[in-house]
Amino acid sequence: MRLYINDVAVRDGFQIEPRFVPTATKVELVDHLSRTGLHKVEVTSFVSPKLVPALADANDVLAGIERVPGVVYVALVPNIRGVQNAAATTKKPDEVNGVVSASETHNRANINRTHEQSLAELPTMVKVAHDAGMKITMSLSTAFGCPFEGHVAEDMVLRFVEHFHEFGFDGVSIADTTGMANPRQVEELTRKVLERFPAPNETYYTLHFHNTRGMGLANVIAGIAAGVHSFDGSLAGLGGCNFAPGATGNICTEDMVNMLEDMGYDTRVDIAKLIACAQLIPGIVGHEVPGQVMKAGVTMHLHEIPESLRQ
Numbered sequence: 001m002r003l004y005i006n007d008v009a010v011r012d013g014f015q016i017e018p019r020f021v022p023t024a025t026k027v028e029l030v031d032h033l034s035r036t037g038l039h040k041v042e043v044t045s046f047v048s049p050k051l052v053p054a055l056a057d058a059n060d061v062l063a064g065i066e067r068v069p070g071v072v073y074v075a076l077v078p079n080i081r082g083v084q085n086a087a088a089t090t091k092k093p094d095e096v097n098g099v100v101s102a103s104e105t106h107n108r109a110n111i112n113r114t115h116e117q118s119l120a121e122l123p124t125m126v127k128v129a130h131d132a133g134m135k136i137t138m139s140l141s142t143a144f145g146c147p148f149e150g151h152v153a154e155d156m157v158l159r160f161v162e163h164f165h166e167f168g169f170d171g172v173s174i175a176d177t178t179g180m181a182n183p184r185q186v187e188e189l190t191r192k193v194l195e196r197f198p199a200p201n202e203t204y205y206t207l208h209f210h211n212t213r214g215m216g217l218a219n220v221i222a223g224i225a226a227g228v229h230s231f232d233g234s235l236a237g238l239g240g241c242n243f244a245p246g247a248t249g250n251i252c253t254e255d256m257v258n259m260l261e262d263m264g265y266d267t268r269v270d271i272a273k274l275i276a277c278a279q280l281i282p283g284i285v286g287h288e289v290p291g292q293v294m295k296a297g298v299t300m301h302l303h304e305i306p307e308s309l310r311q
Contacts, residue, residue, distance in 0.1 A: 001224075001229070001265055001266065002202070002229065002265075002266045002268070003224070003229055003230070003231065003260055003265050003266065003267050004039040004040075004202065004203050004206075004229055004230040004231070004267075005037075005038055005039055005230075005231060005233060005253065005256065005257060005260075005267050005268075005269050006038060006039055006040035006041070006042065006074075006206065006230065006231065006232045006233070007033055007038050007040070007041050007042065007232075007233055007234065007235055007253045008042040008208075008232050008233070008234050008239065008250060009029075009234040009235035009236065009238045009239065009250075009253070009281070010026055010029060010030055010033075010041070010042065010043050010044065010061075011042040011043060011044055011045050011055065011074075011075075011076055012042065012234055012238070012239040012250055013234050013235065013236075013238025013239045013249070013250070013281075013285075014026065014054050014055070014238070014285075015045065015052050015054050015055055016054070016239070017054060017238075017285050019285060019286055020053065020054055021054065021284060021285070023057040023060045023061055023064065024064070025284055026043070026044075026057070026061050027061055027064035027065050029235075029277065029280065029284070030043050030061070030065045030073075031065060031066050032273075032276070032277045032280075033235070033274075033277055034065070034066065034067075034068040034071050035068060035270075035273060036269055036270050036273040036274045036277065037267070037268045037269040037270050037273075038071065038253075038269060038274075039071070039072065039203070039230070039268075040071070040072040040073075040074050040095070041071060041072075041073055041074065042074040042075070042076065042097070042232075043061055043062065043065060043073055043074065043075060043093070044057075044058040044061045044062065044075050044076075044093075045058065045075060045076035045077070045078075045082075046058055046075055046076070046077050046078075046081075046082035046083075046085040046086045046096075047076070047078055047082060058075065058085075058086075058089075059089050059090070062075070062089055062090075062091050062092070062093060063089070063090055063091050072094045072095055073093050073094045073095070074093055074094065074095045074096070074097055074137075075093040075095075075096050075097070076096070076097050076098075076099065077096040077097065077098055077125070077136075078098070078099055078110075078111045079098075079111060079113070079121060079125075080121050080124050080125055080128065082096070082098075083096055083098075083125045083128045083129050083132075083136070084128055086129075086132075086134065087128055087129065087131075087132035087134065092132060092133070092134055093134060094134065094135065095134060095135040095136065095137060095170070096129050096134055096135075096136050096137075097136070097137045097138070097139055097173065098122070098125055098136060098137070098138045098139065098169075099111065099138070099139045099141055100113075100115070100118040100119075100122075100138065100139075100140060100141070100160065101140070101141040101142045101146070101177070102140055102141065102142050102143045102146070102152045102156050102157050102160060103142045103146030103148065103149045103152055104149075105146060105148040105149050106141060106142045106146050106147070106148060106149075106177070107141075109148070110141065119163060122138070122163065122164075122167045122169075123167050123168075126167050126168050126169060130168075135170040135171070136169055136170055137169055137170055137171035137172065137173060137206075138164045138169045138171075138172055138173070139172075139173040139174075139175050139208065140157065140160050140161065140164075140172065140173065140174055140175060141175045141177040142175070142177045142178070143157050143174045143175055143176065143177075143189070144174075144176045144180050144181035144185055144186065144189070145176070145178065145180030145181065146178075146180075147178045147180070154189055154192060157174070157189060157193065158192065158193065158196055158197075161174075161193055161196075161197050162196075162197065165197055170204075171203065171204050171205070171206065172204065172205055172206070173205075173206040173207070173208050173232065174189075174190065174193065174205065174206070174207055174208070175207075175208035175209075176207075176208065176209045176210055176219065177210065178210060178212055179209070179210035179211055179212025179213050179215070179216065180212070180213070181209065181215065181219050182215055182218075182219070183215065183218045183219055183221065183222035184222070186207070186219045186222040186223055186226070187222040187223070187225050187226045190205075190207070190222070190223055190226035190227070190228060191226045191227070193205070194226065194227050194228075199227075202229040202230070203229065203230045205228050205229075205230065206228070206230040206231065206232060207219070207220070207223040207228050207230070207231050207232070208231075208232040208250070209231075209232070209250070209251045210239070210249065210250050210251065211237065211249060211250065211251050211252070211290070216250075216251035217251060217255065217256060217259055219251075220251065220256060220259075220260075224265075231256065232250065232251075233250060233251050233252060233253030233254075233255075233256045233257075234249060234250035234251070234252065234253060235252075235253050235254065235274075235277055235278050235281060235291075236252060236253075236254075236278040236281035236282070236289040236290070236291040236294060237249040237250065237251070237252035237255070237289055237290030237291045238250070238281065238285070238289060249289075249290050252278075252290060252291045252292065252293070253274065253278075254271065254274045254275050254277075254278050254291060254293045254294055255291060255292050255293045257269045257271050257274060258271055258293045258298050258299060262299050271293075271298055272298075275293060275294050275297075275298075278291050278293075278294040279294050
């Protein structure tokens with residue numbers, strides 16, 4: 001089975017780092033990631049530089065990267081202004097990704113909008129993006145639980161997905177923003193979404209998990225069982241959410257690829273090149289990172305037989 005792997009580290013990972021990552025470093029990392037076989041690379045976000053100063057160089061990053069055919073370059077846009085700013089760039093992203101939270105409290109904390117205000121903006125966001133020649137997808141955050149409100153009703157998730165279909169979005173990402181999901185919940189809810197609103201193509205639905213409680217990779221397997229083919233990860237396990245208490249890093253892209261390839265899935269990703277990218281991250285951010293495969297090597301990374309056993 002073909003699976004599509006997307007990396008969000010340059011946006012989702014770097015946005016919460018206290019140290020500003022230089023533009024040239026971001027561009028170099030994106031260029032390396034572009035040659036690993038990833039389906040999408042999320043490279044920046046068009047948000048207020050006052051709120052997220054780490055991504056204030058969005059235009060320069062997009063202008064500096066080398067576009068590799070077959071790779072989709074994505075920018076996050078939280079509102080109409082974000083889409084307009086992306087559309088006005090000299091070198092536009094291929095795709096912009098909007099965001100709304102299934103929980104009203106997190107929506108207000110994250111993008112300063114009520115549900116009603118967010119829904120009212122969405123048709124205009126779609127029009128602006130499509131008029132500019134960009135695809136636009138929508139992420140539904142806190143779909144599996146909210147750190148403020150707790151349980152999120154399945155009907156709420158289904159209603160939002162219905163709106164996204166009606167408004168003409170090119171794809172939907174269902175996100176576990178704070179790592180509250182468990183595999184049974186993921187499989188049951190995802191099956192209901194796909195049964196109610198069938199996907200027009202293999203990459204229409206994406207699942208986005210965090211590993212806050214250690215269930216991220218198990219949730220990927222549950223998502224595959226439910227019928228999803230596209231998954232987000234973050235190089236070296238970077239990431240989190242600025243506006244969600246306790247939200248640690250995303251699932252680690254290279255750990256996910258190693259697992260999926262071991263299980264016989266076709267990711268089209270060169271794991272050696274991906275690990276080489278991940279090994280750059282500690283030096284860039286100045287601290288240790290959660291990724292495991294970058295430290296241990298791929299599953300069948302063999303070692304020399306001890307000298308004592310060679311006799």
